[in-house]
Amino acid sequence: MKQILIVEDHAIVRLGIIRLLQDLLPMPVAIEEAATGAEALDRIASHPFDMVLLDLSLPGRNGLDLLKQLRRLHPKLPVLVLSMYPEEHYAVRALRGGAAGYLNKGSAAEELQAAAEKVLGGGRYITPSQADLLAEALVEEPQDAPLHRQLSDRECQFVSLLAAGRSTNEIANELSLSVKTISTVRSRVLEKLHLRSNAELIGYWVTQHPEE
Structure with missing residues (x-):
């Protein structure tokens, strides 16, 4: 059974994500929740997770800062970012910060399913548009x-x-x-x-x- 931690400060959003993952993923999952970055760090320190689903807007700290901290403390733990911000703003920042994937909250449920399956299987989920953004960031002169x-x-x-x-x-x-x-x-x-x-x-x- 795959272990997933959802880090999201809105309880209703967490509930919706939990139901989607339970309904869509082909494998059984056990899902835990955290509403803040501090709570997420505590849960990760005491429990082995296969994936973290991370919102960028968290009370008290920047989700990207938390992502970087997770990469330092738990480099093998994959983090899938699910954010309200358009990928044009944050996808490259998140992927460079170590995220295994980036999804906008407006994405279809099927995209969440595909991304979660990919990340839980040890891969990275990068859309064609995100690949273009990454390529542009790499070749663009300062x-x-x-x-x-x-x-x-x-x-x-x-x-x-x-x-x-x-x-x-x-x-x-x-x-x-x-x-x-x-x-x-x-x-x-x-x-x-x-x-x-x-x-x-x-x-x-x-x-x-x-x-x-």
Whole structure:
């Protein structure tokens, strides 16, 4: 029986994922849950898992930071990232950080099944579009790279949420940060992108990611 840990802070989402995996996977699975990064680390330290299904938006810390920590502490434990963020923003970051695969939460159930089977079987699940993104990242010269490639994981999260219409307070709550910290993140982003206002920032992000 395969052992799976779902790291997701929304109980309803966890329940939906559990039901999908139990219904779709051809092998029997035992599934445990964690709502925070700290809880996930505790469970992994005391229990052998065959796969971690990881959300990137967790209270108190960045899911990509947790991914990197898991790769250091448990290098043989495969992590499949399941996130609300489009793959154009985070797939390359997650795969470079050691993820065995990256899925958007809007993906079809069949894609989750295929990805989980692949990762549980010891493989990596990379879609054709993600392969293109990885290839582009490998061959792109630094001087030709878009300015937003300079942004940290946290800064990308901030801009994604801002472009989605979230207020500063809402972003602070979602990322489990103070409003002051969010203001600091905003200042760094504007400086890196050579922009002056939220309107310019949103306009830049939408131009770079028209599919959203």
